[in-house]
Amino acid sequence: MKIDVNNALTVFSLAFMLVGGIYRLAQIEANINAKIKAVESNVLKAVDQLRDNVVDRLYTAEKKLDVHLTEYQGKKEHYDYRIHDFDKRLEHKFNRLRNLIKQLAGFLNKESGFILRDDEF
DSSP: OOOOHHHHHHHHHHHHHHHHHHHHHHHHHHHHHHHHHHHHHHHHHHHHHHHHHHHHHHHHHHHHHHHHHHHHHHHHHHHHHHHHHHHHHHHHHHHHHHHHHHHHHHHHHHHHOOOOSSSOO
């Protein structure tokens, strides 16, 4: 069996090209995988930064809300106190006026027989 130089060169060059093609495909695949890893790491970093930003903003909003709720509660208690105080003063004035009307009605009834038509007095 005689091996022809041309056939041997063809087989050798074919094997060399196959090895070279496989090596080149492996390089391209490694490059693609490296780019995918880089994009994945950039996306994860961006997501972490956005999450941290959102957490910070939520914390700030929560603190502001707590301050406003505390302020609102204080104002509400103050207004409730003022309204209660106003109601008490108004009730006191009306009680004094009612007593005065009763006294006047009693005096007028005793002196001239005047009778108020309202049942309460």
